[in-house]
Amino acid sequence: MKKKIKTQCAECSFPPFERICITPGGKASKGCPTIGKKTLVKRAKKEYQANPTAEFARQASIQEGECYSEREKRPYVLHPIKPRFLEIIEFAQKMGYNHLGLLFCIGLAKEAEEAAIVSQLFTNHGFKVTSVVCKAGGVPKEEIGIKEEEKIFIGGHESMCNPIAAFYTANSYYSWLNK
Numbered sequence: 001m002k003k004k005i006k007t008q009c010a011e012c013s014f015p016p017f018e019r020i021c022i023t024p025g026g027k028a029s030k031g032c033p034t035i036g037k038k039t040l041v042k043r044a045k046k047e048y049q050a051n052p053t054a055e056f057a058r059q060a061s062i063q064e065g066e067c068y069s070e071r072e073k074r075p076y077v078l079h080p081i082k083p084r085f086l087e088i089i090e091f092a093q094k095m096g097y098n099h100l101g102l103l104f105c106i107g108l109a110k111e112a113e114e115a116a117i118v119s120q121l122f123t124n125h126g127f128k129v130t131s132v133v134c135k136a137g138g139v140p141k142e143e144i145g146i147k148e149e150e151k152i153f154i155g156g157h158e159s160m161c162n163p164i165a166a167f168y169t170a171n172s173y174y175s176w177l178n179k
């Protein structure tokens, strides 16, 4: 039986611009999905042809390009000019979104404070924001099989991280679940 080679893009041995996924005719490491997963890539390509994914991918690519300056210069040297936050705002505007979901981690107090700042910044830019913390629901860790000695606060209540509930809460797509 032919041995399956695992995909390991994280360990690709070539510099980015020498790779076949970046440069046509470029090099490929062992298990390269660009070479070995053509059917899968074709299937994904088909999905990008149907809206709303098609428009989402197109606008995301336009946004990516607009985050670099002097793109007409040759030879070109990558020159990023926009912070991620601005990228998100511009992309959301391009897509016509007016309501954003902000999911954040309570684990780092600093990040929780920053979530309030980020939420305010989005609001200042005219977006309605629904923000949900990872611990939403307050579900005890015991419910996912965690033993007392596996908790941080041994002997006390400890809420599990609940990204699924956070996602459902923040995403208006799933608003029917709130009923």
Ligand code: SF4
Pocket (backbone or CB within 6 Å): 008, 009, 010, 012, 013, 019, 020, 021, 022, 027, 028, 029, 030, 031, 032, 033, 034, 035
């Ligand atoms: S797709 Fe291929 S060339 Fe690109 S990083 Fe993965 S292994 Fe390397």
